[in-house]
Amino acid sequence: MTSTAGGDNQVSERAQHFLKVLIERYIRDGQPVGSRTLSKETGLELSPATVRNVMADLEEMGLVSSPHISSGRVPTDLGYRLFIDSLLTVKRLAEQEVAAMRRQLNDLGDASTLIERASQLLSGVTRLAGVVMMPRHEHGAFRQIEFLSLSGGRVLAILVTSEGEVHNRVVNTDRSYLPAELEQAANCLNAMFTGQDLHAVRRRLVADMKTTREHMDRVMLQAVEMAQGVVEAAEGTDDCFIAGQTNLMEFNELASVERLKQLFDAFTEKSQILHLLDRCIAAEGVQIFVGEESGYQLLDDCSLVTAPYGSDDQVIGVLGVIGPTRMNYPRVIPLVDMTARLLTAALKQQ
Amino acid sequence: MTSTAGGDNQVSERAQHFLKVLIERYIRDGQPVGSRTLSKETGLELSPATVRNVMADLEEMGLVSSPHISSGRVPTDLGYRLFIDSLLTVKRLAEQEVAAMRRQLNDLGDASTLIERASQLLSGVTRLAGVVMMPRHEHGAFRQIEFLSLSGGRVLAILVTSEGEVHNRVVNTDRSYLPAELEQAANCLNAMFTGQDLHAVRRRLVADMKTTREHMDRVMLQAVEMAQGVVEAAEGTDDCFIAGQTNLMEFNELASVERLKQLFDAFTEKSQILHLLDRCIAAEGVQIFVGEESGYQLLDDCSLVTAPYGSDDQVIGVLGVIGPTRMNYPRVIPLVDMTARLLTAALKQQ
DNA sequence: GTTAGCACTCGTATAAATCGAGTGCTAACC
DNA sequence: GGTTAGCACTCGATTTATACGAGTGCTAAC
Structure with missing residues (x-):
């Protein structure tokens, strides 16, 4: 050897x-x-x-x-x-640098603002584009649902999860309902589902729709339909925050306008980025795609450095940075790693 | 003559x-x-x-x-x-073109998705950057407030407006409250404020905090504070949607990377754009800033075409497009105008 | 295994030459 | 008077030629 x-x-x-x-x-x-x-x-x-x-x-x-x-x-x-x-020899981050990063993720009640801040933090410290995937599935459990009737027979359905996330959706109904009807339906659903996993709730709702259709009363049927809508909305928030895209304009290896347009289009489209991040969710720690390794032509001359983050020992998402293949890996890697840890910690203490 | x-x-x-x-x-x-x-x-x-x-x-x-x-x-x-x-002689839009536009703004319950779609519509039909300001103030009236206690003494406050918008905010409290306490406080606030203008509500809340501080019980005091937080959040949604930024990369008059970076930075920052839009809210119909007329150096070689939109005869926001001074005004102007009308109509039928 | 020497490559920078679209001006024209 | 042909001139863009230099591969000597 x-x-x-x-x-x-x-x-x-x-x-x-x-x-x-x-x-x-x-x-x-x-x-x-x-x-x-x-x-x-x-x-x-x-x-x-x-x-x-x-x-x-x-x-x-x-x-x-x-x-x-x-x-x-x-x-x-x-x-x-x-x-x-x-x-490569990764440089340990300075104590005070970590402290500064931690400060940026502090005291931000809402999970989604926390995640937004994390992407800004990433782009700020690395001078690259920072991206944080929204928590995947596992949006927590069903906590409470509520219906409010709006004008024109439409109903506003509000779902609160155990994580404190609020989702809402306006549903068009065929007739208008009395507040009392809606309240009763909500109470009923709350009694059935509170504390259960959102996944399970959705499955159950779908099943109910099919099997017991004829036994349910009109109101309840409508309620189940609305609940389904808002639960889907809550689960389907397949999204990510991207920050610091303009940092990429500083690199002359990406400085052609057409190249930048491709990248930026992908950033607004997001779906490709999401797919790629999704592939990293299983990785243990920091994962890196260099240039063509990603398999996306789009990122041919770019690298992606990711790390999973979680809330209780459980991985719930991925974050990372995108930049030119020529990026400062020895510095970027610990930064991404640390951001993932900090975000994990911040989410846990919620 | x-x-x-x-x-x-x-x-x-x-x-x-x-x-x-x-x-x-x-x-x-x-x-x-x-x-x-x-x-x-x-x-x-x-x-x-x-x-x-x-x-x-x-x-x-x-x-x-x-x-x-x-x-x-x-x-x-x-x-x-x-x-x-x-x-300039504005070209009337073809009937079918208008129909296609209308279709893109149809059936989109939520006001904020409607507005997002409007900005996408703008950028799509003009091939410029489309921007729609979120409805300014006048988020409607207070409809219902609710408190849910989370772990660690934090409380989730949810506010629903008469427009069907849902706003939420997590508030840190000094001690934890029982659900019953929170419910009672919410009932109390609902009784006081339902149907009132958000502006008025906030003023009232602030006043209450000051004058009757000593007469209120602990729970109520805390509730007022939380309510204040979420009402502010609801009013302060000073934001806008921008779509199709990458369209601007197609124009060779803006094709220098530094120039684009300036523009894109402004788009992510948004505050300057918002100020500019804000100045157009008083205008009767379509308003245009050509090049340096805007007073923002940032837009020196760009033009801005805006139109106000409203819901019931009342202007509640501004939309428009940003592009190079050399844009197709005879076509862009009616498109912006029409989008404003369509958005107005779509908001009204909610 | 290491190194000096040398011919060679090829991108970049500089300068000169050419081209051509378009101008301003003047003088003739209607 | 407005209109027009003619002409010298300007100046960016394109091409061509030239020189430069950083860096290479290879060979032969150490």
């Missing part, structure tokens, strides 16, 4: 060190790194010519490439991958 | 016609318009040389300018202003 230089498929210790220095340098100033520069930077006393030999090896293995034949080397996706998996 | 050519300060009929044709042409293809082109376009049988004379007059009056000494003419802000005020 030790190594002299020139192993065929194995990357020698020295070559790895060179790759590390190269990437760190490239991350710093975005220019292709030449042999002269690198020979000064490694610490080892080696001439540019030697460095060139090593670089040629690295290139052969697909870890670096040169934009043109006579230009320095640039890391490839694969190079970044090796760097991230085994070369 | 009739005119031969060359009036000193007065713009001759013919010059106005030329200006009109020039602007229409410029709007179409974005290139400075030369004398040769224009002489073919006017319909009149005039040589380029004659056209040049007229152009010189227009330039003297500040209605057009040439980017370089040997390039065609481009309208100035002032030129656009004259065009808009007295030259």
